[in-house]
Amino acid sequence: MKSFRKELWFHVPSRRAFINITPEVEKALAESSIREGLCLVNAMHITASVFINDDEGGLQHDYEKWLEGLAPHEPVRQYRHNDTGENNADAHLKRQVMGREVVMAVTEGRLDFGPWEQIFYGEFDGRRKKRVLIKIIGE
Amino acid sequence: MKSFRKELWFHVPSRRAFINITPEVEKALAESSIREGLCLVNAMHITASVFINDDEGGLQHDYEKWLEGLAPHEPVRQYRHNDTGENNADAHLKRQVMGREVVMAVTEGRLDFGPWEQIFYGEFDGRRKKRVLIKIIGE
Amino acid sequence: MKSFRKELWFHVPSRRAFINITPEVEKALAESSIREGLCLVNAMHITASVFINDDEGGLQHDYEKWLEGLAPHEPVRQYRHNDTGENNADAHLKRQVMGREVVMAVTEGRLDFGPWEQIFYGEFDGRRKKRVLIKIIGE
DSSP states (O other), X not given: OEEEEEEEEEEOSSSOEEEEOHHHXXXXXXXXXXXXXXXXXXXXXXXXXXXXXXXXXXXXHHHHHHHHHHSOOOSGGGOGGGGGTOOOHHHHHHHHXXXXXXXXXXXXXXXXXXXXXXXXXXXXXXXXXXXXXEEEEEO | OEEEEEEEEEEOSSSOEEEEOHHHHHHHHHHHTOOSEEEEEEESSXXXXXXXXXXXXXXXXXXXXXXXXXXXXXXXXXXXXXXXTOOOHHHHHHHHHHOSEEEXXXXXXXXXXXXXXXXXXXXXXXXXXXXXXXXXXXX | OEEEEEEEEEEOSSXXXXXXXXXXHHHXXXXXXXXXXXXXXXXXXXXXXXXXXXXXXXXXXXXXXXXXXXXXXXXXXXXXXXXXXXXXXXXXXXXXXXXXXXXXXXXTTEEOOOTTOEEEEEESSOSSEEEEEEEEEEO
């Protein structure tokens, strides 16, 4: 069994953003030389997500608006977590809806994807350096 | 390390449905001859889910109603994604709540499940052919 | 390839609770002697979650309040699942928001975590014995 590990770093200038990281994950898979196995990609921070969906700008707008409705940033005083001096409680909630991680099949050296699957980093509390972990195991 | 891959195909006649796919996943596991490892089952489409919960008709009705409340299909104009000519933006949102994939332990050749765990395909934009991927790795 | 399996048992005296299980998962990893691989931790019951977030009491209060808003326990008659004699339909819904499982990278014999990642058992229908499964594969 082989294993491969790589970190991706982000410094998103806004509070929230969605970034397509599929090319970086494909590059890591090529570097790993793994042909059959599983590929885990997870946010290493608890106010960010990794998820798979469509690379369509309108949909990203819809996600942004929908998540803000489900877990509004304002008023920040509504969240007890923000009594610690933070103002990012909403980001911890939004990340649970979108998920921490994805696990993907690796088949014949490629991400075994359906026609529209793309991997996204979802940032909900940016403006500082944060990381994503790629771990691939297989043969 | 062994690996095994299989696709399941669906053509759901309605827009939305929940289908218990546990027997198909158990069949794939038997075909794989893998005794110890991990089994990934994921939707290959971004308007569908694979999740684990109870096979109880009342609960499926509750999920349907609850998801429609969290991410209503109508009015379709409320979603910018639907400006592309689609009317399935709500399906992209519902799928995030229910999840893309499940990862299950394989122990002594069986899905290592609690007493009520059953695997479901959740369709949120049906009436066309769509796929689920099963990937099993182990020994 | 090595594999390792362990169950954790819980008997939460209240209906709902969040319990940090990171030390128990680290202990299982040490027992496994696996240095590189993947670690799956999942609820074996369909009214409970395993998720990764921050060990901060205010945030746990926020999760409790937020989930109760998204999927209220009362009135129990609003859910068709509860016609079966259960009163836990809301727990099945809450568990979908928080997730069934987490998959973590194992690197150099340790959980490959970001600075604040902690693993939680989320109980949404306690007052009876329930289990979590840990499955680790690798070398």
